[in-house]
Structure formats: C-alpha cells, structure tokens
Amino acid sequence: MLMASVVLILVKAETKWLGTKKTFEWFSTAGRTVKTGLIVTSVVSAWTWAATLLQSSTVAYQYGVSGPFWYAAGASIQVVLFAILAIELKRKSPMSHTFPEMINARFGKSSHKVFLSFAFLTNIIVTAMLVLGGAAVVNALTGIDVYIAAFLIPIGVIAYTLFGGLKATFLAEYFNTAFIFVVVLIFVSAIYFTNEDIGGISGMFEKLSEAAVMSPVEGNAAGSFLTLASVGALIFGIINIVGNFGTVFVDQSYWQRAIASRPRSVVPGFLVGGLAWFAIPFALATTLGLAAVAVNLQLTPLEISSGLVAPLAAAHILGDVGAILMLTVLFTAVTAAGSAQLISVSSLITYDVFRTYIKPSSTGRQLMRISRYSILGFGLGMGALASVLFMSGISLQYVYLAMGVLIGSAVAPISLAILWKDTNRYVATAAAIIGLGCGVTVWLGYAFSTSGEISLASTSDMFALLAGNLTSILTSLAITVIGSLFRPENFNFSKLKHEIFVVDETIRKRLEKETNEESLRKASGFSKRYGLTLTLILVVVWPIPLFFSNYVFTSTVYHVWIWVAILWAVAAASMIWILPIIQSRDGISHVLKNIAKSSKPRKTDKYGHDLSDNEIAQKILVAVDGSVSSMRALNYVNYVMKESSNIKVYLTHIIEWSDDDESMDEEMTIKMEQDGRKMLLGISLPSKLKNYERIVKLGDPAKKISELASSLNVDTIVMGRRGLSDTDSDLGHVTSKLLSLSSKPIVLV
Structure with a gap:
C-alpha cells in the first residue's frame, strides 16, 4: 500500500505541475511519450515474474550453472527480438492501442476474435504464475494460508493501477525494478563475499565439486554442476525459448509498452x-x-516444483534477513508484473471487446469506467484463479513449462501480420488454431504413450513438454509461411494508419509530428541487425561450443563466470537507477520548484495582500461568460487598477457541462475549450492590464470557479450578479451557488 500511495502522489504531481491532461488515451497509453529509461525499467519489471526469481533458482539447483544461463538466455532473446515488432508497429500502425486492434484492421473480425482469445489466455497464464509463485512463498516464509495470500497479493496492485493507469504502472515499475536490483546485489555480496559457510567464490567452487561427487547430475558432463554440457538444462532451455516467445509476442503488456x-x-x-x-x-x-x-539443502519434490529453492536457501543461509529480503523482492516483482497484466487486460476489454463489439461510439468517460471495472474484476479474479490451481495441484513449474504448448501457435501469425505484407489472413488464423490442436495432441499423446495415463505426473514429463512446445510453434509457423506463399495477400499497410485513429487531438498531432518514416526505417534495420546478432550470441555462439565440448569449469573459469554475472548485474542496476532520472530531470526539476514555491511562506503587504509572485499586490479572478454583467465586472477591475498596477488578473471562462454526461469525449472537449479561448481572445482588455492569464475549464461553473480561486490563492473573485441564462432572479444560479461554496471575498457587479 505504501508503493501505491507513492505512485499515486507522483501521478498527481505530473497532472498538477507538468500540465498532463488525464484523458482515457493518457490512462491507457501514458500519452505515448515514455522515454528510453522508463521503457527499459518497465520491460525488466514486466518480465520479472515470480518464475524469474523462483524457477531460475530451481533449475540451478537441478542442473548447476547451465540452468540459470539457459533461463536467462532463453527468456531474454524474446524481448530483444520484440524490438523488431515494436518498431514495425510504430511504422505501420502508430495509432494502435492493442495488437488485436491491429489484427482486426489487418485480418478482420473473425481473426480478431481468435487472436483476442489467445491474448486473454496469455494474460491468464502469466497471472496464474505470478500469484501461484507469490502465494507459495508467502505461505512458506510466513505461514499465512496460501489461499489468503493469493487474494492479498493483488490488493496493492489494484489500488495504483485503478487510478493511475499505465503511467502509474511505469512509475511503480521504476521503483520496483530498482529495488529488485538492490536485493540481487545484496544476495550476491552476502553469499560470495561475507558468508563464512560458503567461503567466497573459491569455497562455492569446492562445495559444488564435492556435491557432484556425492550426488552427480544425470545428463551433465561428469555429473558436474559446473558445466554447460547438460542435457536436462538444454531441454529446459528449448522449452523456455519456445514458451517465452508466446508470453512476449502474444502478451498485450509488451505491445502496450511499445x-x-x-x-x-x-x-x-x-x-x-x-x-x-x-x-x-x-x-x-x-x-x-x-x-x-553447496550447503546441501534438502528439499522435497513439492518444494522444488513450487519454486521454493531460492526463498528456502535465502532463509537457510542468511536467516530471517534473507527470508525478509526474498519475501519483499518477490512481492515487489509480483505486484509490478501483476499491474502490467491488469492494464493489459483492461485495454483488451475496453478497446477490443467493448468498443469493437458492444458500443463502437463509446466516449472516453465510458471507456475509462469499463477499464476500471476490468481492472477491479480481473484483479480480484487473480486470487480466485490461483486458488483453483492450488486445489487442482498445479504448480508454478508445471504452468511455466506448459505455457508454450497453449500459446506458442499464435506467435508466428501475429508476428508476420505486422512484418510481412503477403501474410494470408485465413491461413494465419487457421495456423494458430491448428498449431494449438497439434501441440496439445502431441503433448498428451506422448505422455500417454510413455506412462499409459494422462495425469499431472505424466504430462509433467520434460520430453512430452518439449514435443508439445515445439509442435505448437513450428506447425503454426510452417502453415502460415507455406500457405501465404501459395496465396499471398499483398496487403497495403498504409490502410492501418487510416482505419485506426487516436481521438485525443494533442496526442495525435504529436504522433504525426514524431512519426518520421525515414528515421523509423533506419531504426527498423538497426533492430533487426542487433536483435538477431544478440540472439545468436546468447543461444548459439556462447553456449553451444561449451555444450558439445563437455567442458567442465576449472576454478579460474568459474571465477570469471561469477564475475561476469556480478558485473552484468552492476551495469544493469546502474542503468536502471540512473537513466530514467537523467531523462526526466527537466520534469523533476519543474515539480521540485513548484513544491518549493508552494511551501514558501507568503509575503504580504500591510494590507495582507500576497506579494510572493513578483511583488503582486493582489490576485483577482474575473468570471466571464459573455454577459453584460460579466463585462461590467471586467470594467470594475480596470477601475481597481487605478489604485494599484501590481495586480494579476485570471480571466476565467467556465463552459457548463455535467461530469456525469457520457456523451463528451476527448475530441469534443478540445473543441469546446478552443471555442472558449476564442471567446476570451475576443474580449477587449483594459490597457493597464499587463499581467493576466486566460483560463478555460469545463464542468460545473460555481464549483470550478471555487476550485480555481483556492488553487490560485486569489484575493478576490469578481463576477456579474447574473449570467446569460439568468433573466428574472436577482442573483444568477451560478452566483448563488458560488456564495455558498467559496470562502473568498466575492464582488458582484
């Protein structure tokens, strides 16, 4: 809840002092203005699941040094390669809000429904892993009932996501990711440099060498924990690669960041x-x-499959401090990644379900309301889903290894929809469905043929999962490519720019200004060169020679290996901590100046007038609606200025509009505000009036005038007794209401 409070304060500061207009477009896309630093932290945070912290240590416990490597390499290349899709989306469909929205414009509604189903399935799978892992660890380290823990985890996430939208998620992810790296470096330092039981890097090497003699790893070279020549780790690595293509390329969270x-x-x-x-x-x-x-920690198969290696090791080696750190960092990771999933599901429901099939003419207010209902509903559903899986005996490890079978078949059709103009809509859609069917059939068929039954135990077999994962993704890829070659579509991607649009005029104009085809084309080429190069280095050039050579690390090589891991973590942490702050320094400086300014004691003259703003003697708010009496109010201010020239005037026009009226959208709001400014610009101002500001607002006039008077700290409100719509009464309805709302002196003319 502390994190939720901090994030909501930051969002409030942005809207108050940086002039951010909180429309639904801003709520769901963060205004499309997020810089590199926050994108980096957001990607890291969204990809740091419970499994990242838990399953990676599980495979280290099972296979040695090869396990963490294949977990890291097998799940980082998808994010690297996604840069190619992300820049192509910016080039070809810059106004998109979700990837199914792009699919709808490219392939039509039938295909849209299919891939929208895959998107929801991906969110459900990822959310299941987040809560399964988080609740299991909370239960193991604190004793809290696992079902209660499953419902407690989403509460803080819902709080800041519900009100702050995607920008709140980005801000929370910065703090969460920064904290995760702090904890990672604490564990590294404590275990390798201060823990006497481990004995440093050399002591760890000796203990791992001894462990291989006592309990050799089946399928590893010489049974050693100190080798990349591990059959089990390689199989896990392939499953990891296939499965995680689905949980990046089919997860709206990453498209939303793009x-x-x-x-x-x-x-x-x-x-x-x-x-x-x-x-x-x-x-x-x-x-x-x-x-x-190294410390010969004895774990049960259930503890291993539940991902409890890391938390139990931390508690065993570092005591209560280790347990608290592990619990805190896991909760941090789960809430951050969970927030990304909430916003993802919210966007899919609002744009791809409600606006596409239920109410195409929906306004920004309606979409905002549906979005918040979606966040609340799916957030609470996270706990219910995890509870059902716990009762079914399904563990974090099981879901992690099976996810590629279920969603891998959608990877190729979605990717080629934005990359290749010849992708055939009917072939791509059929490929996703057929690939899923083939993958599940091979997975279950292999499990049945080897054990004679289909159960949790038989379907957990690594070879069955490997066969199912590969079948799902490769069958879909082959069908999509071969079918599209026979029946190419030759799609014109410029249609996407015309069929998908952004309602918010400010954001749309900025997008049009920033979308330079030449620079985007160069960025696309850069992403392909470096994305593919990094992928080859991480999964081929680095590990494969070490696998086929059956090389077992010496003490020197192990020292180098550990130092590479440490220095990589230090470099990544430095980037995460510093880059977002550097890129946001102007906004941070502006907010701090405003906070300092607002906290300064007021300087007043002998009459009590505020002198803090450039020695201004008096601040006056003049409410103008175009009526004769409001013009007389402005003339009255001109009369007052004869006594003093140090006056600031806020010329204010409030366009009356009910906050409950849902017919208003962003485009209409902007149009009405422009009309209001034109009216104010058409008013002839007194020649003496040099220090003034024009303000246009929509809403209840009396309420808005009262709020403005308080926030601007004006000394006096000047307005007419009646407005344009008040002809009979002595006092107009706005005037009467304002007299009861505001404690400021009010001059009626």
Whole structure:
C-alpha cells in the first residue's frame, strides 16, 4: 500500500505541475511519450515474474550453472527480438492501442476474435504464475494460508493501477525494478563475499565439486554442476525459448509498452531492457540456486516444483534477513508484473471487446469506467484463479513449462501480420488454431504413450513438454509461411494508419509530428541487425561450443563466470537507477520548484495582500461568460487598477457541462475549450492590464470557479450578479451557488 500511495502522489504531481491532461488515451497509453529509461525499467519489471526469481533458482539447483544461463538466455532473446515488432508497429500502425486492434484492421473480425482469445489466455497464464509463485512463498516464509495470500497479493496492485493507469504502472515499475536490483546485489555480496559457510567464490567452487561427487547430475558432463554440457538444462532451455516467445509476442503488456514509448525510444528500450533483465536470473540463480546445492539443502519434490529453492536457501543461509529480503523482492516483482497484466487486460476489454463489439461510439468517460471495472474484476479474479490451481495441484513449474504448448501457435501469425505484407489472413488464423490442436495432441499423446495415463505426473514429463512446445510453434509457423506463399495477400499497410485513429487531438498531432518514416526505417534495420546478432550470441555462439565440448569449469573459469554475472548485474542496476532520472530531470526539476514555491511562506503587504509572485499586490479572478454583467465586472477591475498596477488578473471562462454526461469525449472537449479561448481572445482588455492569464475549464461553473480561486490563492473573485441564462432572479444560479461554496471575498457587479 505504501508503493501505491507513492505512485499515486507522483501521478498527481505530473497532472498538477507538468500540465498532463488525464484523458482515457493518457490512462491507457501514458500519452505515448515514455522515454528510453522508463521503457527499459518497465520491460525488466514486466518480465520479472515470480518464475524469474523462483524457477531460475530451481533449475540451478537441478542442473548447476547451465540452468540459470539457459533461463536467462532463453527468456531474454524474446524481448530483444520484440524490438523488431515494436518498431514495425510504430511504422505501420502508430495509432494502435492493442495488437488485436491491429489484427482486426489487418485480418478482420473473425481473426480478431481468435487472436483476442489467445491474448486473454496469455494474460491468464502469466497471472496464474505470478500469484501461484507469490502465494507459495508467502505461505512458506510466513505461514499465512496460501489461499489468503493469493487474494492479498493483488490488493496493492489494484489500488495504483485503478487510478493511475499505465503511467502509474511505469512509475511503480521504476521503483520496483530498482529495488529488485538492490536485493540481487545484496544476495550476491552476502553469499560470495561475507558468508563464512560458503567461503567466497573459491569455497562455492569446492562445495559444488564435492556435491557432484556425492550426488552427480544425470545428463551433465561428469555429473558436474559446473558445466554447460547438460542435457536436462538444454531441454529446459528449448522449452523456455519456445514458451517465452508466446508470453512476449502474444502478451498485450509488451505491445502496450511499445505503444506508450516515443518512436525513437522503442528500439533501444527493448534491446537494453532484454539485456538488463538477463542479469536478474543469471546473477540471482547462480547465487541462491547454487548456494542451496553447496550447503546441501534438502528439499522435497513439492518444494522444488513450487519454486521454493531460492526463498528456502535465502532463509537457510542468511536467516530471517534473507527470508525478509526474498519475501519483499518477490512481492515487489509480483505486484509490478501483476499491474502490467491488469492494464493489459483492461485495454483488451475496453478497446477490443467493448468498443469493437458492444458500443463502437463509446466516449472516453465510458471507456475509462469499463477499464476500471476490468481492472477491479480481473484483479480480484487473480486470487480466485490461483486458488483453483492450488486445489487442482498445479504448480508454478508445471504452468511455466506448459505455457508454450497453449500459446506458442499464435506467435508466428501475429508476428508476420505486422512484418510481412503477403501474410494470408485465413491461413494465419487457421495456423494458430491448428498449431494449438497439434501441440496439445502431441503433448498428451506422448505422455500417454510413455506412462499409459494422462495425469499431472505424466504430462509433467520434460520430453512430452518439449514435443508439445515445439509442435505448437513450428506447425503454426510452417502453415502460415507455406500457405501465404501459395496465396499471398499483398496487403497495403498504409490502410492501418487510416482505419485506426487516436481521438485525443494533442496526442495525435504529436504522433504525426514524431512519426518520421525515414528515421523509423533506419531504426527498423538497426533492430533487426542487433536483435538477431544478440540472439545468436546468447543461444548459439556462447553456449553451444561449451555444450558439445563437455567442458567442465576449472576454478579460474568459474571465477570469471561469477564475475561476469556480478558485473552484468552492476551495469544493469546502474542503468536502471540512473537513466530514467537523467531523462526526466527537466520534469523533476519543474515539480521540485513548484513544491518549493508552494511551501514558501507568503509575503504580504500591510494590507495582507500576497506579494510572493513578483511583488503582486493582489490576485483577482474575473468570471466571464459573455454577459453584460460579466463585462461590467471586467470594467470594475480596470477601475481597481487605478489604485494599484501590481495586480494579476485570471480571466476565467467556465463552459457548463455535467461530469456525469457520457456523451463528451476527448475530441469534443478540445473543441469546446478552443471555442472558449476564442471567446476570451475576443474580449477587449483594459490597457493597464499587463499581467493576466486566460483560463478555460469545463464542468460545473460555481464549483470550478471555487476550485480555481483556492488553487490560485486569489484575493478576490469578481463576477456579474447574473449570467446569460439568468433573466428574472436577482442573483444568477451560478452566483448563488458560488456564495455558498467559496470562502473568498466575492464582488458582484
């Protein structure tokens, strides 16, 4: 709840002092202005699941140094490669809000429904893993009932996501990611440099060498924990790669980050984000997972499958401090990634369900309301879903290894929809469905053929999962490519720019200004060169020679390996901590100046008039609606200025509109405000009036005038006794209401 409070304060500061207009477009896309630093932290945070902290240490415990490597490499390349899709989305469909929205414009409604279903399935799977892992650890370290823990976890996430939208998620993710790296470096330092039981890097090497003699790892070279020549780790790595393509390319969370970013920030954001994330499982698991082996921590199969290696190792080696740190960092990761999932589901429901199929003419207010209902409903549903899975005996590890079978078939059709103009809509849609069917059939068929039954135990077999994962993604890819070659569609991507639009005029104009085809084309080429190069390095050039050579680390090589992990984590942490602050320094400076200004004691003259703003003797708010009496009010201010020239006047026009009227959208709001400014610009101001400000607002006039008078700290409100619509009464309805609302002196003319 503390994090929720901090984030909501930051969002409030942005809207109050940086002039951010909180429309639904801003709520769901963060205004599409997010810079590289926040994109990096957001990508790292969204990709740091409970499994990142738990499953990576589990495979370290099972396979040695190869486990953390294959977890990190097998799950970072998807984020790196997603940079290619992200920049292509900016080029070809810059106004999109979700990837199914792009699919709808490209393939039509039938295909849209299919891929929207895959998107929801991905969110459900990811959310299930978040809550399963988080609740299991809370239960193991605190004793809180696992079902209660499953419902407690979403509460803080719902709070700041519900009111702050995507920008609140980005801000929370910065703090969460910064804290995660702090904890990772604490564990690394404590275990490798201060813990006497481990004995430093050399002591860890000796203990792992001894562990291989006592309990050799089946399928590892020489049974060693100190080798990348591990059959089990390689199989896990392939499953990891296939499954995580689905949970990135089919997860709206990552498309939403691409949409929210500035065009020039999207490629470096995902490339650097993928490499920075690599450091978390690589450094943490080679610390906690291997430490569990080194101290001969005995765990049950249930504890291993539930992902409890890391928390139990932390508690065993570092005592209560280790348990508290592990519990805190896990809760941080779960809430941050959970927030990303809430916003993702919210966007899918509002744009792809409500606006597409229920009410295409829906206003911004209606979409905002549906979005918040979605966040609240799915957030509470997170706990119910985890409870059902717990009762079914389904563990974090099981879901993690099976996810590629269920969503991998959608990867190729979605990717090629934005990359290849010849992708055939009917073939791509059929490929996703057929790939899913084939993947599940092979998975269950293999499990039945080897054990004679289909159960949790038989379907947990690594070879069955490997066969199902590969079948799902490769079958879909083959069908999509071959079918599209036979029946190419030759789609004109410029149609996406015309069929998908942004209502918010301010954001739309900025997008049009920033979307430069030449720069985006160069960024696209850059993303392909470096994305593919980094992928080859991480999953081929680095590990494959070490696998086929059956090389077992010497003490020197192990020292180098650990120092690479440590330095990588330090570099990533430095980037995460510093870059967002540097890129936001102007906004931070502006907010701090305003806070300092508002906290200064008021300087007044002998009459009590405020002198804090450039020695202003008096601040006057003049309410103008175009009526004769409001013009007389302005003339009255001219008369007052004869006594003093040090007066600031706020010329205010309130356009009356009910906050409950849902027919108003962003475009209409902007149009009405423009008309209001034109009216104010048409008023002839007194020649002596040099210090003035024009303000236009929509809403209840009396309420808005009262709020403005308080926030601007004016000395006097001047207005006519009656407005345009008040002809019979002595006092107009706005005047009467304002007299009861405001404590400021009011002059009626």
